[in-house]
Amino acid sequence: MASYRESGVRLYAISYDEADALADYAAAHQATFTLLSDPDSEVIESFGILNTLIPPDEHPWYGIPFPGAYAIDGDGMVVAKFFEHNFAVRAGPEQMLAAALGQDFDVPASAEPVQKVTVEVAMDGEYLPMGVTRHLIATFRVPAGQHLYGAPVPDGLIAASIELDDIDGVLSYEPLAPPTSELTLSGSGETLQVYDGDVVLRLPVTQNARAMVKDDEGRHVIISGRVRWQACNDVECFLPESVPFSFRADAGFPVLGDMGPGEGRVPAMNGAAHFQKMIDRRTEQ
């Protein structure tokens, strides 16, 4: 939340809860962002995202949205959306902040020009809770006069990409990449998608608890894979390259409400009483 405050990006979270439930939630979690109450799901319906897989008589579940998030710029324009088909999965705050700031594909300043392509891989958070996505961020630095390829590429060329090893319990989703520019080959007339200069690629990852290992230092997962690319200049292409990466990320379960005992639950917001109130309000009508 500090990074949102420091960068001036406002955070709003809207749900079909009553305002008094949101007040208890905010107090229990020391939430400093704005929680908005939409108890009759009017906003949710106006956005067209009411979860219609739940019929109106299924209390109190009816009225929730297909969950997701929007990053908007200073003009209020939607610059990115974060919706997952699996409701057990949700986007982490770091990627939404980067999108709202328009910085998701910014290449950090570098001191020295490179003589050959270099790549660094990092995750946009220290911690990987079950079901929360973080982004693996690969930063390619490309010598002047060379370019990399974006997908799709014709046979024989390798697009720049981040690939995860097949690790049981580690999941990845659609990769994200900045726009390419087009390069038409003079000989064949074939058009290629290229990245001119340095480029950042992102791969959303999460874990489903099967990959978690618990030891004396707590729970963690090992994230490993490789980055691939092929660099070319106007005259020739160099051999495809592949660089492995592997790192340990602290892991755990997401924080849950206080509907019952269990690890990670916050026993302070009186959730069971609010839940009963939700049912009563919807069944007494």
Add this chain to the structure above:
Amino acid sequence: MEIQVDTRGAATSGPFFEDAEGFNMPLAPDSANRRIPLGDFPTGPEVGSILPNIVATDQAGNTVDLHADRAGQPAVVVFYRSAVW
């Protein structure tokens, strides 16, 4: 848009049910509070459009006009199921 329910994993037996991505929960995949779409589902305003304004009550009981409240700053707007359950 015809929205399908994702019932993959429904064959696993309780008390924990594993969905198609290997997430385990004590709820069958067709439970209302775990029902998820298979394939496309609506995700609201498109990238490139202006986010429709939201006027709603906040946790302090104040009415918030989102676009006025953010005062020209970028924002992240999260729609989630519930703070209670």
